Amino acid sequence: MSSSAVNSQTDNKNRSSTEKSLDSSFIWLTRILSFLVAAVLLWIAIRVGLQAIPAIQEFGWSFMTGSSWNPPEQQYAILPMIYGTIVSSLIALLIAFPIGVACAIVLSENFLPQSVRRILVFLVELLAAIPSVVYGLWGIYVLIPFLKPIGSWLHQNLGWFPLFSTQYVGPGMLPAGIILSIMILPIITAISRDSLASLPPELRSGSYAVGSTRWQTIFSILIPAAFSGIVGGTMLALGRALGETMAATLVIGNSNALNFSVLAPANTIASLMANQFSEASGLQRDSLMYAGLILFAITLVVNIIAELIIQKVKKY
Amino acid sequence: MSSTTYNQQDNLSNLEASNSRPRTIIGTLLTVLAFTLLGVALLPLGLVIAYVIIKGANRLNLSLFTELPPAAFQEGGGVANAIVGTLILVGIAAIISIPIGVLAAVYLSEFAPKRVARWIRFATNVLSGVPSIIVGIFAYGVIVLRTDSFSAFAGGFALAILMLPIIVRTTDEALQIVPQEVRWASVGVGASNFHTVLKIVLPAALPAIVTGTSLAIARAAGETAPLIFTALFTQFWPNGLFEPIPSLSVLIYNYATVPYDNQRELAWAASLLLVLLILLASVISRWATRKSVY
Numbered sequence: 107m108s109s110s111a112v113n114s115q116t117d118n119k120n121r122s123s124t125e126k127s128l129d130s131s132f133i134w135l136t137r138i139l140s141f142l143v144a145a146v147l148l149w150i151a152i153r154v155g156l157q158a159i160p161a162i163q164e165f166g167w168s169f170m171t172g173s174s175w176n177p178p179e180q181q182y183a184i185l186p187m188i189y190g191t192i193v194s195s196l197i198a199l200l201i202a203f204p205i206g207v208a209c210a211i212v213l214s215e216n217f218l219p220q221s222v223r224r225i226l227v228f229l230v231e232l233l234a235a236i237p238s239v240v241y242g243l244w245g246i247y248v249l250i251p252f253l254k255p256i257g258s259w260l261h262q263n264l265g266w267f268p269l270f271s272t273q274y275v276g277p278g279m280l281p282a283g284i285i286l287s288i289m290i291l292p293i294i295t296a297i298s299r300d301s302l303a304s305l306p307p308e309l310r311s312g313s314y315a316v317g318s319t320r321w322q323t324i325f326s327i328l329i330p331a332a333f334s335g336i337v338g339g340t341m342l343a344l345g346r347a348l349g350e351t352m353a354a355t356l357v358i359g360n361s362n363a364l365n366f367s368v369l370a371p372a373n374t375i376a377s378l379m380a381n382q383f384s385e386a387s388g389l390q391r392d393s394l395m396y397a398g399l400i401l402f403a404i405t406l407v408v409n410i411i412a413e414l415i416i417q418k419v420k421k422y
Numbered sequence: 423m424s425s426t427t428y429n430q431q432d433n434l435s436n437l438e439a440s441n442s443r444p445r446t447i448i449g450t451l452l453t454v455l456a457f458t459l460l461g462v463a464l465l466p467l468g469l470v471i472a473y474v475i476i477k478g479a480n481r482l483n484l485s486l487f488t489e490l491p492p493a494a495f496q497e498g499g500g501v502a503n504a505i506v507g508t509l510i511l512v513g514i515a516a517i518i519s520i521p522i523g524v525l526a527a528v529y530l531s532e533f534a535p536k537r538v539a540r541w542i543r544f545a546t547n548v549l550s551g552v553p554s555i556i557v558g559i560f561a562y563g564v565i566v567l568r569t570d571s572f573s574a575f576a577g578g579f580a581l582a583i584l585m586l587p588i589i590v591r592t593t594d595e596a597l598q599i600v601p602q603e604v605r606w607a608s609v610g611v612g613a614s615n616f617h618t619v620l621k622i623v624l625p626a627a628l629p630a631i632v633t634g635t636s637l638a639i640a641r642a643a644g645e646t647a648p649l650i651f652t653a654l655f656t657q658f659w660p661n662g663l664f665e666p667i668p669s670l671s672v673l674i675y676n677y678a679t680v681p682y683d684n685q686r687e688l689a690w691a692a693s694l695l696l697v698l699l700i701l702l703a704s705v706i707s708r709w710a711t712r713k714s715v716y
Contacts, residue, residue, distance in 0.1 A: 125614055132616040138528035143526045143590055144545035146583060150552060150560045157563045174502045217453065226460070231466045234702045241669050244470050247477075260595070288466045290680025295463070319445050321452045342551065343536070349553020351647040352671075353526035356678055376555045380647060384654075395559060396614045402556045409551035413544060 116181075122269045136225025149404075154399050161396035164389065165347065173362040175362040175378070177386075182393035183224020188329060190279065190372040191401070194354060195347035197368065198290055206294030208378060210336075211324060213295070214302040224316070224345040227299075234292035243351030245285045250276050253284070253346055257369050272367040277359030279368040285353045292344035297342060300329055341412035344358050375401040461542035471697060478694030481687050486695075491657055491673065494682055501692050503659045507574070509669040510660055511653060512643050514578025516587055520635060522587030530590070531597035543594070550587035557583045558648030566652055574660065574667035577653025581645060585638040592634020596627035598698055634708035644696055646671040670696055 160171070166180060172183025185418025191200075209230060213223055264270045294422025309331060313323040358383050372419070377396050383394055441447075485500045492499030530539045561580035566572055600623050609616040624631075654666035655676060661667075670692045677689035 116486050121614065125616075129614045129616045132619075133529075133533050136525045139522050140526040140529035140534065140542055141547070143522065143586055145547045146541045146586065147545050149564075150556065153557060153560050153563045157559065205459045205463050208456045212456050212460050214584060217457075224499075227484070229464055229467060229702070232701075232704060233463070235640060235644075235704060236467070236470055237646070237671060237693075237696050237700070239444075239644065239646040240470065240474065240696060243689055243693055244473055248469065248473055250485055283514060285619060291463055319449045321449045322445070324533045325662060345551045349551075349555065351553065351555040352675060367691070375646070379555055379559070382636075383651060396554055396561045403551060405551065405556070406548065406551055409548050412551070413547050417544070 113135060126183075147255065149165040151402070154395065154402055155393040158161050160388065160401040161392035162399075163248050165393070165396070169393070170400065174401040177382075180389050182390065182396075184375060184378070184397050185247040187373050187375045187397065188400070189346055189364060190358065191374040191376070191404075193368070194279055194282045194286060194358065194372070194374055197342055198286035198347045199340065199344055201284065201287035202291040202294055202321050202343065203361060206291045206339075206343075207329075207336060209291070210298035210302055211215055211328075214299045215320070215324065219405025230249065230292050230295050233288065234296075236349060237271065238289060239356070241289060242286050242353040245281055245357040246277075250281050253281055261369060268366045272365065272370040274346060274369045275371065277357055277371050278342045279358065279372045282354045282358040282372070282374070283368070285346045285357055286350055289353060290347050291351060293343040294339050298317075298332065298336045301332040301339075303319055304335075305331050318357050334418060338415035340416065345405045348408065349376055350399060351380050353406060354421050360421055423471055429603060435443075435630040435640060447448070458613050472695045474690065474697050477687070477690035478692075481691035482694065485689055488657070491668075491677075491688060492658070492684055494680075494685070497684060499684070499688065501670065501673055501688055501695070503656070504668040504670045504673045504692060505695070506547050507653075507660050508670045510663075511577045511581060511649070511669055512639055514575060514663070515581035516635075516639060518579065518582035519585040519589055519590035519638070523586050524526055524593050524624075524631065527597060528592035528624070529591045530594045530608070530617055534625065543591075544674075546587045546590050550591070553647075554580075554584055555651075560652040569664065571664060572652060572654040572666045573664045573665045574653055577649050577667060577669070580648035580652045581642040584645060584648065585642050588638040588641065589631075589634055595626070596630030596634070597623060599630070600626045629710045629712075632710040636703045636707045636710070640700045643699055644671055646675050650675070686710055 108353055161182070162350055165172075169183050170188065171185055172181075173185045174181050175186075176182070212218070213227055213230070218226070227370060254274060254276070256281065261268045261273055273361035309316070310323060311328055313327045318326070354374050358377055360371060360373050360377060361371035364375055365372060379394050379401075380392065386394055426664050431715050444594060445561060486502075487500060487505065488502050489498065489500035490503055491501060500635055526542075534542070550665055561583065563578055565576035569576070603625060605618055609615075610624040613622070648670055649672050655668050655672045655674070656666050657668070674689045674692050674696070677685040677692075680686060
């Protein structure tokens with residue numbers, strides 16, 4: 107950005123040597139710290155990988171395909187948790203995507219005066235700022251009792267469907283998915299809103315000029331144009347949902363058995379780690395590290411794809 | 423002949439706006455639907471804040487701020503040690519992450535070649551998406567295993583890693599908004615890079631940096647997952663930086679599922695404190711950005 111400034115500095119012969127060295131050491135300091143921040147990602151990968159090595163040697167790939175987590179017999183595998191992590195995140199996306207995009211549309215189009223929109227944007231941002239443990243506490247004592255009639259109704263009327271095949275017992279996949287959807291919605295809204303708002307105004311004017319209504323414009327011009335931004339935001343939200351720990355731990359029921367019903371208790375990789383870590387030692391702790399490595403790998407892939415998509419969008 | 427005039431009339435009436443035409447009705451319905459969904463999105467925010475106030479407010483008294491948490495069947499008590507603990511943890515995290523984050527952002531926006539800056543920004547963004555629990559086991563491996571003890575320092579380190587990408591990104595964005603002419607003017611009157619950044623560019627971007635930092639601090643104060651791997655919890659007052667330390671968020675987690683009403687009430691009261699802290703940080707950040715220089 108200011109390479110011109112750097113050149114003019116080095117050309118200047120009148121500056122004292124202390125000032126020159128101060129200047130160059132300052133630039134070096136910022137450079138080192140900047141690379142350090144980037145290197146933290148690598149450091150995390152190496153560190154978590156090293157901690158998982160004993161469990162990798164013990165179980166190998168079967169760790170991801172087996173379904174028994176049995177500390178007394180030193181038998182560890184996490185297929186139910188992988189399933190729980192993915193399904194709870196998908197439920198969250200299914201709920202949060204339409205709502206989040208609708209919010210983004212309302213907040214980026216001129217439905218409301220600018221001042222009202224600014225307040226609403228602030229409120230949606232606040233939704234992301236509430237700590238996840240507070241959502242968890244709220245989930246246990248407010249959301250789970252509230253969902254009881256809905257869960258019972260689903261089981262009684264749609265019980266033949268595998269997803270609703272068990273009684274609603276309270277903690278389970280469904281409340282976890284709903285809590286996660288609340289937490290990831292602001293991400294979808296923020297990034298979709300940014301990409302909708304950054305579209306050139308000519309697109310809108312052109313569409314109105316040929317006689318489209320506002321919603322025809324939104325559906326056939328604006329959303330397709332901003333589509334990759336919306337997808338990027340959704341991927342980012344997915345990454346957050348996969349790794350979210352506290353809210354999920356408190357409401358998912360922490361059952362290590364594989365169950366297809368969303369009304370039954372389940373578990374995610376993150377909540378398995380949060381639950382068992384304090385009492386674990388030896389191979390169990392190593393296995394939790396291995397589970398952490400798998401979670402890290404999954405979220406890393408999702409996040410990298412999301413960032414690549416979003417970076418491309420910014421060139422518009 | 424007569425049919426063509428009829429058609430012409432029909433075409434003309436098509437051009438008139440009418441509320442009963444399908445496209446108008448569909449448009450209105452979609453608008454209503456979109457606003458309903460916005461309401462659905464904001465409903466949990468209202469409900470969470472309302473419940474936290476209803477359930478937490480009756481414990482919002484002096485003893486909440488001065489007394490230690492009660493044991494299982496005890497009455498009364500407070501969360502004073504957890505408040506102090508959270509402040510210490512966030513303080514350690516801020517001391518580590520703010521200087522590193524701000525200076526790293528200075529490099530990205532002021533000195534770095536474009537390609538390098540792009541890669542580092544990319545890595546920083548990916549870092550901000552790393553789940554906090556992974557940062558927790560990382561800090562556990564780096565500090566707890568080395569020092570052989572759960573400690574406030576390890577907790578602060580984990581929170582610093584979580585704050586770092588937020589601070590880098592907001593500072594970087596704030597510095598980029600500062601107009602190029604300001605830098606040229608500073609260099610033109612003979613200032614070095616060091617002075618230009620420290621005396622001219624950073625002060626101009628200060629409000630936005632304060633915003634980013636306060637949001638990062640608010641996020642760190644509410645984090646729980648990394649702390650259960652690093653800082654742990656105690657029922658007592660914090661006892662030095664290299665001992666386990668209590669915090670509000672871990673207190674909420676521990677007391678959320680206990681069968682004792684008294685401790686559960688304290689969990690709600692602690693939630694209220696955290697939510698108030700976050701509201702405060704959000705308001706401060708709004709107020710700081712309003713006074714932007716350029």
